[in-house]
Amino acid sequence: MTTTDAPPAPPRPRRRPGDRIFAGSATGAGILILVVLAGVAAFLVSEAWPAVVAPAEDIPGGDGLTAYIAPLVFGTLLAAVIALLVATPLAVAIALYITYYAPPRLATLMGYVMDLLAAIPSIVYGFWGIAALAPALVPFYGWAEEHLGFLPFFAGPASVTGRTMLTAGLVLAIMILPIISAISREVFGQAPALHREAALALGATRWEMIRMAVLPYGRSGVIGGAMLGLGRALGETLAVALVLSGSGGITVNLIGQSNPSTIAANVALKFPESTGIEVNALIASGLALFVITFAVNMFARWIVNRRADFSGAN
Amino acid sequence: MSTDLRPDAVAATPARNPALRSRRQLPRFAPTGLFGLGVLLGAGLSAATGFSLTLTVVYGVVLGTLVLYVVARRVEGGRKAFDRLVTCLVTCAFGIAMVPLVSLVWTVLENGVRRLDGEFFNSSMLGIVGEGGGAYHAIAGTLIITLLTALISVPIGLLAAIYLVEYGTGRLKRAITFLVDVMTGIPSIVAGLFAFALFALFSGPSIRLGIMGAVALSVLMIPVVVRSSEEVLKLVPNELREASYALGVPKWRTILRVVLPTSIAGLGTAVTLAIARVVGETAPLLVTVGLVNGTNLDPFDGRMSTLPVFAFYQLTQPGVPPEPAIDRAWTAALLLIILVMALNVVARLISRFFAPKTGR
Numbered sequence: 001m002t003t004t005d006a007p008p009a010p011p012r013p014r015r016r017p018g019d020r021i022f023a024g025s026a027t028g029a030g031i032l033i034l035v036v037l038a039g040v041a042a043f044l045v046s047e048a049w050p051a052v053v054a055p056a057e058d059i060p061g062g063d064g065l066t067a068y069i070a071p072l073v074f075g076t077l078l079a080a081v082i083a084l085l086v087a088t089p090l091a092v093a094i095a096l097y098i099t100y101y102a103p104p105r106l107a108t109l110m111g112y113v114m115d116l117l118a119a120i121p122s123i124v125y126g127f128w129g130i131a132a133l134a135p136a137l138v139p140f141y142g143w144a145e146e147h148l149g150f151l152p153f154f155a156g157p158a159s160v161t162g163r164t165m166l167t168a169g170l171v172l173a174i175m176i177l178p179i180i181s182a183i184s185r186e187v188f189g190q191a192p193a194l195h196r197e198a199a200l201a202l203g204a205t206r207w208e209m210i211r212m213a214v215l216p217y218g219r220s221g222v223i224g225g226a227m228l229g230l231g232r233a234l235g236e237t238l239a240v241a242l243v244l245s246g247s248g249g250i251t252v253n254l255i256g257q258s259n260p261s262t263i264a265a266n267v268a269l270k271f272p273e274s275t276g277i278e279v280n281a282l283i284a285s286g287l288a289l290f291v292i293t294f295a296v297n298m299f300a301r302w303i304v305n306r307r308a309d310f311s312g313a314n
Numbered sequence: 315m316s317t318d319l320r321p322d323a324v325a326a327t328p329a330r331n332p333a334l335r336s337r338r339q340l341p342r343f344a345p346t347g348l349f350g351l352g353v354l355l356g357a358g359l360s361a362a363t364g365f366s367l368t369l370t371v372v373y374g375v376v377l378g379t380l381v382l383y384v385v386a387r388r389v390e391g392g393r394k395a396f397d398r399l400v401t402c403l404v405t406c407a408f409g410i411a412m413v414p415l416v417s418l419v420w421t422v423l424e425n426g427v428r429r430l431d432g433e434f435f436n437s438s439m440l441g442i443v444g445e446g447g448g449a450y451h452a453i454a455g456t457l458i459i460t461l462l463t464a465l466i467s468v469p470i471g472l473l474a475a476i477y478l479v480e481y482g483t484g485r486l487k488r489a490i491t492f493l494v495d496v497m498t499g500i501p502s503i504v505a506g507l508f509a510f511a512l513f514a515l516f517s518g519p520s521i522r523l524g525i526m527g528a529v530a531l532s533v534l535m536i537p538v539v540v541r542s543s544e545e546v547l548k549l550v551p552n553e554l555r556e557a558s559y560a561l562g563v564p565k566w567r568t569i570l571r572v573v574l575p576t577s578i579a580g581l582g583t584a585v586t587l588a589i590a591r592v593v594g595e596t597a598p599l600l601v602t603v604g605l606v607n608g609t610n611l612d613p614f615d616g617r618m619s620t621l622p623v624f625a626f627y628q629l630t631q632p633g634v635p636p637e638p639a640i641d642r643a644w645t646a647a648l649l650l651i652i653l654v655m656a657l658n659v660v661a662r663l664i665s666r667f668f669a670p671k672t673g674r
Contacts, residue, residue, distance in 0.1 A: 022566035023481050029473030030482065030490045033540070036533060037493055040504070043511035093407030101404055112662075117415055119587075119654050121594020123622050124647045127629065128418040131425070174414045205397035228499065235501020237597035238626065264503045264597065271601045279519055286507040290500070297499035301492060 044287045051280035058277050069285050071249045075165070075260030076289065079240060080233040082169025082254070087177045088226045094177070095184035100210060111185070118178035126242030129171040134162030134243065137170075141255040153254045161245065166254040168244040168262075172236055176229035183228065183304075187221025188214055220303050227300030231293050234264075241265035263289040340389055345398060348385050352378025375406055419651075426648025429641045438619075439607040445638045449646055451609040452624035455524065458613055459603065459620060460593050462528035463535055468585055470532075471539025478540070479547040480569055497537040505533040506598030513602075522604040524613025527620070530598035538588040546580030547573065579668035583661040590657035594650045596622035621646050621653075 056064035094114070098107045141158040148154040153166075195213040204212065246261025253259075261269075263285045271282055340348075356374030360366060379402045387395035438451035474494070478487060509530035513521050550573050558568040574581070604617040605627055625646035632639035 016564050016566070019564050019566045022569070026473045026477035026481055027486075029470045030477040030486070032470060033474055033490060033494060033497070033536060036536070037497055039512070040500070040508040040533065043508055043515065044504070047507075047511035047514065090407050090411050093404045094411050097404045097408040101401060102408075113415075116655060116658055119590050119594075119658055120418070121596065121622060121650050121654060123594065123596045123626060124422060124651055125418065127625070127644065127647050128414075128421050130629075132417055132421045133414070174411075174418075177411055205393055207397040207400040208393070210400075231499040235499070235503065237501070237503045238600075238622075242626075242629070264501055267503050267507065268597050268600055272604065275519070283507050283511060286504050290504045293499055293501050293504070294496060297496045300499075301495045305492075305495075 040290070044283060044290060048280060048284035048287045051277060051284040054277055054280070059281050060278055065281060065284060068281060069263075069288055071260045072263045072266050072285055073288060073292070074250045075244075075246060076234055076262040076264070076292070078165060078252070078260065079169050079172055079244070079262055080230055082166065083172035083176055083233040084226060084230050086170060086173035087180055087229060088222070090173075091177050091180035091225070091229075092184055092222055094181040095188050096210060096214075098181075098185055099188040100206065100214070114178045114181060114185075118182060122175060122236055123238040123242070125171055125175050126239040129167060129239060129243035130163070133171060134167050136162075137164075137167055138162040141166075144255060152252050155253045155256070157257065158255050159245075159257045163243055163245040164255050164257075165244065165259040168240050168259075169254075171239050171243050172233045175236060175239060176233050179232060180222075180225040180229040183225030184218065184222045187218040187225075191217040220306060224300050224304030227296055227303065231296045231300060234293050234296065235289060236262075237264035237268045241268045338389055339394075340386060345382055345386075348382045349378040349402070352376075352381035355381070379403070379406070422644065422648050422651055425641070425644035427645075429645040430648065434642070434645055438609045439624075440609070442607070443633070444635060447638070447642065449619075449621060449624055449642065449649070451606070452619040452621045452646065453649070454609065454611055455603075455618040456593065456621040458611060459524050459527045459531065459599070459618065460589060462525065462613055463531040463592060464585070464589055466528060466532040467535040467539055467588070471536045471588075472543055472581070474536070474540045475543035475547055476569060478544050480565070480573070494537045494540045497533075498541060500533065500537075501597075502530075502534055502595050503597040503601070505530045506601040508533060509598065509602045522602065522617045523615070524603055524610075524618040526602035527599045527618070528613065530602050531592045531595060534595060534598070535588050535592045538591055539585060542584035542587065543577075543581050546577045546584055549580065550576045579665050582664040582668060586657055586661035586664060590654050590661070593657065594622055594654055596626055599623050600626065621650055625650065 051059065051065055054065075056062070056067075059065050059068050061068050098110050098114075102110060138158075138160065141154075141162065141164065144154040145158040191214040195217070196209055199209040199213045200206075240262050241264070244259055244261060244265060245257075246265060247258045249258075250260055251258070267282050267286055270278070274282060353374035356372075356377045357370045359373045359377070360369040363369070379399065382402060383395055383399045386398045390398075433446060434448040435453065436450055437446070437448040439447045439449075440451075474490065478491060482490065509526045512529065513523065513526050554572050554576060555568055558572045559565070563571070599620045600623050603620060603623065605619050605623050606617040607619075610616060610618045625643045628639045628643035628646065632643075
């Protein structure tokens with residue numbers, strides 16, 4: 001009289017074929033991701049290898065691979081550091097404004113707007129940088145050369161097009177602003193309400209409350225966010241390729257006419273016309289970029305994850 | 315000590331005790347008013363040295379902040395004044411950050427609407443010199459490659475997220491979680507070079523295919539899908555799973571019939587946002603797909619056009635005369651923004667309308 005689909009003993013879920021297939025494919029997808037990541041490294045190495053072993057005079061520039069990549073690495077780091085220095089304080093201020101200063105309804109709206117801005121394609125930032133920002137900065141560069149010329153950063157002669165390292169750094173700063181502020185906003189919002197209320201109840205002003213209860217709590221989140229922003233700025237391609245007129249070697253002059261290019265921009269600009277060993281050299285520079293960003297991102301995630309225990313999901 | 319608590323002693327304290335005097339507050343409208351006063355001063359100063367809008371704003375903000383700080387310091391004391399100073403600084407920083415963002419949207423709109431016409435959507439660049447022409451081929455190419463990317467990334471990403479939430483344990487789970495996080499930060503150009511290296515190894519270095527672009531974009535999209543769907547799946551209450559197990563439903567059916575339907579809205583949002591992330595990527599397509607003037611709808615045969623690459627080349631290699639090409643480039647950029655915004659809005663709508671009634 002028992003129904004046929006009610007087995008006498010409770011089945012072990014793992015032993016059904018459906019379960020085995022499903023668990024297998026899910027695990028397989030997870031492992032596939034690891035394989036892809038390893039594949040990225042492996043294929044880059046295999047295509048970069050001819051440039052590594054090639055004689056020095058075959059590499060573009062004629063001085064070997066190290067001399068070819070070094071200015072690019074320098075340019076990449078310089079642009080990213082400028083971006084980070086400009087964007088981090090602004091992003092923290094934006095995050096504080098949205099979490100603790102703005103009226104709640106405006107804050108929600110601003111959150112949406114910042115998310116939208118984070119999604120704008122990088123090429124559009126490049127278009128804007130070349131059409132609006134660079135011309136707008138030309139008068140400032142003239143002024144900086146005249147009055148701040150004693151600093152090596154503003155040694156000049158100032159670029160007349162405005163397509164300088166500083167412009168590229170500023171465009172990158174604007175691009176990573178939403179990323180850093182999104183992560184900062186999240187950690188600031190998670191600062192324990194009891195700590196904040198206790199500070200206020202003891203008579204702290206709003207700033208004192210933020211300094212004592214919010215900033216110490218959010219510090220590692222801000223650092224992690226800044227590192228993620230740095231990773232994005234390091235790998236940013238089209239915005240820099242459009243804005244920066246990169247030609248020169250290593251220089252700290254931020255407003256001059258000849259600037260070091262960045263790895264990503266250099267690849268994007270040279271790749272379509274390259275053949276043979278040039279392609280391998282470009283891929284080798286891409287490998288260098290991969291290693292740099294990988295290290296930065298690992299460091300960033302390590303910092304962010306130290307705080308993960310506090311998020312309390314599930 | 316007790317004598318100090320007498321009413322007259324307490325009443326007498328404010329006059330003598332400077333700490334209590336700082337309880338005096340500026341009226342509500344005063345900060346705005348004082349700041350406005352400073353801005354007016356700044357406008358005057360900038361007018362005196364030859365009027366310019368930038369200088370007015372710079373002087374105005376600096377002076378406004380100073381005036382407010384000084385007055386607040388005299389009336390309310392140092393701590394409150396510093397608080398007001400920080401409020402000013404934070405608000406100004408927010409304002410400063412908004413300027414380029416508004417300028418960006420405005421510039422693209424202003425330059426982009428010029429060629430936002432029917433021809434732009436209906437014709438390709440085949441045989442076009444100078445005026446006219448459009449981006450039909452590029453729009454179609456972007457849609458095809460994005461669709462292929464989604465077809466590759468969504469199943470892999472979703473399954474990996476399911477593994478991480480439902481099955482994963484121990485070291486493998488930790489490794490995958492960590493590496494997915496790190497993979498989110500792979501530069502897009504490196505993904506492009508990877509796809510190129512992969513295909514070039516088998517087919518020679520001059521190969522350019524639509525599917526190469528899809529592979530490159532998948533490398534960028536998979537980690538995004540995994541990360542966000544993992545967050546969504548974690549939100550499904552454990553009670554639902556346990557109730558299902560208690561009824562004797564096997565685990566895989568529980569996932570398919572209980573966990574996924576509960577989180578379908580969040581998953582839709584996650585996938586849509588991930589598509590929005592990759593749809594505007596230019597660099598990987600530049601090195602893997604290239605550009606072609608005619609319409610090529612077959613991703614397995616030769617070069618294709620995509621909207622971002624089209625915009626890039628129209629701007630950087632406009633030809634003679636340059637204006638029509640530059641206009642086309644801006645319109646393509648505007649289309650990209652519209653596409654991304656639309657995807658974001660769709661994502662929000664999905665999460666609003668398809669959210670389960672019992673959730674959270």
